[in-house]
Amino acid sequence: MNFHVNKDADLEKAILIGVEPKNLPLKSTVVYLDELEFLAFTAGAQTLKRFTQRLEYPNPKTYIGKGKIEDVSAYVKEHAIDLAIFDDELSPSQIRNLEEHIHCKIVDRSSLILDIFAKNAQTAQARTQVELAQSEYLLPRLTGMWTHLQKQKGGIGMKGPGEKEIETDRRVIRDKIAKLKQELKDIDKQAVTRRKNxxxxxxxxxxxxxxxxxxxxxxxxxxxxxxxxxxxxxxxxxxxxxxxxxxxxxxxxxxxxxxxxxxxxxxxxxxxxxxxxxxxxxxxxxxxxxxxxxxxxxxxxxxxxxxxxxxxxxxxxxxxxxxxxxxxxxxxxxxxxxxxxxxxxxxxxxxxxxxxxxxxxxxxxxxxxxxxxxxxxxxxxxxxxxxxxx
Ligand SMILES: Nc1nc2c(ncn2[C@@H]2O[C@H](COP(=O)(O)OP(=O)(O)O)[C@@H](O)[C@H]2O)c(=O)[nH]1
Ligand SMILES: [Mg+2]
Missing domain, CATH: 3.40.50.300 (P-loop containing nucleotide triphosphate hydrolases)
Structure with a gap:
């Protein structure tokens, strides 16, 4: 896949990070990261470099190994990278641990996809659905995302539809989830009638x-x-x-x-x-x-x-x-x-x-x-x- 964009100053600078599971052929990681690069591009980021590591399975604490983290961290610093995008969903503690060493926004595959959905949601229904999915993604990650959310000033990584700010208090998020679900139910009632016809x-x-x-x-x-x-x-x-x-x-x-x-x-x-x-x-x-x-x-x-x-x-x-x-x-x-x-x-x-x-x-x-x-x-x-x- 090829979508080399002109290196545009408006685009956020990203690196991609993937683990190559030992049971998969090397080729598949290349293709997966092609897709991740396409996702990043769609979200408005240009990819400067890919880091991959062949592991039995991703490190439960830090996704990649210690030595690789150092490589990534040095690269991020040297090239003023805005985003490190991981090709899997990261656990709250993985995000927290990575943030200690890699000083840019840590974004995982799920939040990148959620972000693109947020950007492209047009109708009230789509926006409510995306916001619900984002809130549910965020809830277990609140402590992990805390510094991450503070650091970022807009851009890729949990951007709310309609520019709404993402509240970081658990209770607020829970209330919001309940409210969004109710909103969706109401929207859905109209859709059901439409579909009945x-x-x-x-x-x-x-x-x-x-x-x-x-x-x-x-x-x-x-x-x-x-x-x-x-x-x-x-x-x-x-x-x-x-x-x-x-x-x-x-x-x-x-x-x-x-x-x-x-x-x-x-x-x-x-x-x-x-x-x-x-x-x-x-x-x-x-x-x-x-x-x-x-x-x-x-x-x-x-x-x-x-x-x-x-x-x-x-x-x-x-x-x-x-x-x-x-x-x-x-x-x-x-x-x-x-x-x-x-x-x-x-x-x-x-x-x-x-x-x-x-x-x-x-x-x-x-x-x-x-x-x-x-x-x-x-x-x-x-x-x-x-x-x-x-
Ligand atoms: N070469 C080629 N490109 C196509 C064809 N059909 C669609 N595309 C392109 O593929 C891209 C995605 O098409 P789109 O209809 O938005 O895909 P969707 O995401 O499945 O709705 C667009 O750039 C289309 O112009 C085809 O038959 N041949
Ligand atoms: Mg389409």
Missing amino acids: RESQKRVALVGYTNVGKSTLINLLAKADVLAQDKLFATLDSTVRKVVFPPDPVTYKPCIFLLSDTVGFIRKLPHQLVESFKSTLDEVIEADILLHVVDVSHSQFEEQMETVMETLLEIGAGNKPIITIFNKIDKYKPDATSEDIFEDEAIYDLATLKKTWMAKLNDNIVFVSAKDGKNLDELKDLMRRNIETL
């Missing part, structure tokens, strides 16, 4: 990893105007559009359904977010058919597919009929794992793709390029055939 209609939901092309597809299929961006979690709120396909040329049956686009999934999605986003994910939970969009040009798309299936199970939508859409075939490389070597190699054409293992997963598979509009007719046919059986 849709009960008689056929419902299709786009799901998938973040940045795979879900929003681009809803814009194509439903003439919606959803923000599609090469950033993680550009869209948080669900969008629902009525779609009418022209009548079937043989049976003349019309094909009318509701199509929804919503928040994407990611590896190690903070569980507080999954919890608090349940009502946004209701569109998925209540759908009749899921369109699982996959970015086939991503070197880790198989792992991403697994993450999506696991998350679907977690929210209780694991048993729905699924159409798998392998998107971005315009960018697909035969050997996506050797990106550098195959930079200009031929891209598989449709006929070749249809001979791959992907095509043989089941009958509900289609290859498209949402960007080029390639093979959309086959997608529409497949959708029509599935929707007609409902």
Whole structure:
């Protein structure tokens, strides 16, 4: 992955820190940190350096070992680093211990993701959900975050939606959690009514990893105007559009359904977010058919597919009929794992793709390029055939 931005003075300077578990191939840490760098970039930080350490498991007290902490600490000092971003969720005591040695903001993967969600939340519902997830993340970390929160003056790391200050008193946070939950319940009541009105209609939901092309597809299929961006979690709120396909040329049956686009999934999605986003994910939970969009040009798309299936199970939508859409075939490389070597190699054409293992997963598979509009007719046919059986 490559998104070398111009070294911009406005961006916070970050370093990434990851542990390479001994049971995983080295390659996977590189890819994980690519993703973390993309998250950092989305949150508004430029990454200057990565630190990794091969360990049996992360150090329970300090995540990385003593010697590595010294390296990191020296680098942070020398390059005036603003943020040290860790590729896992850190425990309250790990944060506290790290802060003693590394003198910049300590941010973990969960708080980075929460931060991006906070930045992108548009509606009252999304903002309330993010704020709830943030408060729940913060509660057990209050003592650990105390100095951390004092030190920071805005920027990445627990920025509240609506610029609200984050209170640091436990009781205040508990009260706030209760209040947010009540607010969400009220918002949810309206959403339930709205969804009740849709009960008689056929419902299709786009799901998938973040940045795979879900929003681009809803814009194509439903003439919606959803923000599609090469950033993680550009869209948080669900969008629902009525779609009418022209009548079937043989049976003349019309094909009318509701199509929804919503928040994407990611590896190690903070569980507080999954919890608090349940009502946004209701569109998925209540759908009749899921369109699982996959970015086939991503070197880790198989792992991403697994993450999506696991998350679907977690929210209780694991048993729905699924159409798998392998998107971005315009960018697909035969050997996506050797990106550098195959930079200009031929891209598989449709006929070749249809001979791959992907095509043989089941009958509900289609290859498209949402960007080029390639093979959309086959997608529409497949959708029509599935929707007609409902
Ligand atoms: N090359 C290529 N890029 C695509 C395709 N579909 C979407 N994209 C790009 O991928 C990025 C993420 O798309 P988006 O629809 O926001 O993804 P979402 O996070 O799943 O909603 C955007 O920059 C899109 O322009 C495709 O078929 N080919
Ligand atoms: Mg989107």
